[in-house]
Amino acid sequence: MNFKMDVRTFEKDLPIIDLEGEVDVYTAPQLKQQIINILESGAKELVVDLTKVDYLDSTALGVLIGGLKRMREVDGNMVLICPSPRIRRVFEITGLDKIFDIYNTEDDAREVMGKEIE
Amino acid sequence: MNFKMDVRTFEKDLPIIDLEGEVDVYTAPQLKQQIINILESGAKELVVDLTKVDYLDSTALGVLIGGLKRMREVDGNMVLICPSPRIRRVFEITGLDKIFDIYNTEDDAREVMGKEIE
Amino acid sequence: MPNNECPACVELRIPCKPEYVGVARLAILGVASRMKFSYDEVEDVRLAVGEACTTSVEWAERNGKSGSSIILRSEIASDKLIVDIIDESGPRNEGAVSETEQEPENLGALLITLLVDEVSVVPKNGGTSVRMVKYAGQ
Amino acid sequence: MPNNECPACVELRIPCKPEYVGVARLAILGVASRMKFSYDEVEDVRLAVGEACTTSVEWAERNGKSGSSIILRSEIASDKLIVDIIDESGPRNEGAVSETEQEPENLGALLITLLVDEVSVVPKNGGTSVRMVKYAGQ
Numbered sequence A, B: 001m002n003f004k005m006d007v008r009t010f011e012k013d014l015p016i017i018d019l020e021g022e023v024d025v026y027t028a029p030q031l032k033q034q035i036i037n038i039l040e041s042g043a044k045e046l047v048v049d050l051t052k053v054d055y056l057d058s059t060a061l062g063v064l065i066g067g068l069k070r071m072r073e074v075d076g077n078m079v080l081i082c083p084s085p086r087i088r089r090v091f092e093i094t095g096l097d098k099i100f101d102i103y104n105t106e107d108d109a110r111e112v113m114g115k116e117i118e
Numbered sequence C, D: 001m002p003n004n005e006c007p008a009c010v011e012l013r014i015p016c017k018p019e020y021v022g023v024a025r026l027a028i029l030g031v032a033s034r035m036k037f038s039y040d041e042v043e044d045v046r047l048a049v050g051e052a053c054t055t056s057v058e059w060a061e062r063n064g065k066s067g068s069s070i071i072l073r074s075e076i077a078s079d080k081l082i083v084d085i086i087d088e089s090g091p092r093n094e095g096a097v098s099e100t101e102q103e104p105e106n107l108g109a110l111l112i113t114l115l116v117d118e119v120s121v122v123p124k125n126g127g128t129s130v131r132m133v134k135y136a137g138q
């Protein structure tokens, strides 16, 4: 279906995964693999940008939870950018908004990450 | 499904039908009735705005052709506003772009209509 | 509806009524999006399927068969999408309808011909079966 | 697939594979759009149906039944939408899967419970039948 994934790096070492379209049982494995690759490259911080995501299911939530856990295991962190009320609602009704740090803009997310790098 | 129709009047006597969403076998009868009402009110000119239409089928084309014919029978005219390439394509491949006057903007359409009123 | 003969098929049954044609269009949009079609080609398939279902609905209305169903069966092959639209709308007896009523349907048939690569129309069990084929990556 | 018992039903059969779940979501979007649902309620139904199909796909993978089908049957009543998701994915034997693998599925089940008004899950003919009901205009 309609799904795109790109990885870019902010400044030296903050990887940002940009997702677009539908993150579901079909496409979430690609996200999982990407997160694993980033972890294996030694990164301790990660931003996942859900701004252009229009559908996100429990498989995607599971992959994001898995990513967050592994990042925290290495004393790192993973945050989300999610301005869309529709997608944010999925985090809210499952209570996962209490587990994830979710920001509305990339600037907000980078600011927090920046602080932790220092 | 997703369909909306509104009628407004530009200056004294130029009715404009604004369509939104899907104009198909289910919703086109509403458009047909609206065109008939406008004809019966004595109007000789009509603009149909397809700017926000994202789907248009042969039923809708048939209704528009019917409207154009009846307008021309009373020496009136009906023009379309259709900036969307996807919807315009339906007129083009059926050759109906040669039968209809199709404009990209409301200003263009009104200018032509204005001239005929004078 | 077991269908062991066609494991890669998607099958949809909708009431043969105007308000359900949009459901068929959305379902085929999902199927066609899985193919190597351009955006325009996906739109072509959606419109062609919409036209075929609309024709079925119109004949069902004329023949008093609006209580019947349309079956949409689509099969993804490596290089093409095959869609069958099967109705129980009774005979498509052109002679039975007036000149004016007949023409919008011809516009629908014209569109289908323009939008897909192959079309065949076969009368079948009190209805009609339309097969459309669209090739990918052309 | 004649279905004279339910003239207002829409029925969809898709292969029980990850890449077809999106087809089910689009089809139910079309059906739910016909109801007096708010935009959010339509989204709820789409997500709940997606989750139910995803669960079927995951059990089919575990049980080696990925060649089977999912049937989605929806019925529009005056005040509610009833959706049945019927799979042939084999038994949902919770004990057979590890703790970690099990949890994402619970997240899916949690979502369904939160998104629709009624859910029932019944083992049926080598698979599972899930019925979801969403009331309109609440």
Ligand SMILES: Nc1ncnc2c1ncn2[C@@H]1O[C@H](COP(=O)(O)OP(=O)(O)O)[C@@H](O)[C@H]1O
Pocket (backbone or CB within 6 Å): A061, A062, A063, A064, A065, A066, A094, A095, A096, A099, D100, D101, D103, D104, D107
């Ligand atoms: N509501 C919840 N709160 C916190 N964690 C949850 C919740 N629901 C599911 N999980 C966790 O989500 C994770 C799913 O991640 P998964 O992609 O399956 O990773 P793994 O590859 O380690 O199995 C599981 O570890 C599970 O414990």
Ligand SMILES: Nc1ncnc2c1ncn2[C@@H]1O[C@H](COP(=O)(O)OP(=O)(O)O)[C@@H](O)[C@H]1O
Pocket (backbone or CB within 6 Å): B061, B062, B063, B064, B065, B066, B094, B095, B096, B099, C100, C101, C103, C104, C107
């Ligand atoms: N390609 C075409 N070019 C011109 N006119 C067409 C074409 N295809 C169909 N028509 C006309 O479209 C009209 C369909 O309009 P319709 O909504 O059925 O009106 P009516 O209520 O008069 O039947 C028919 O009159 C038919 O002649």
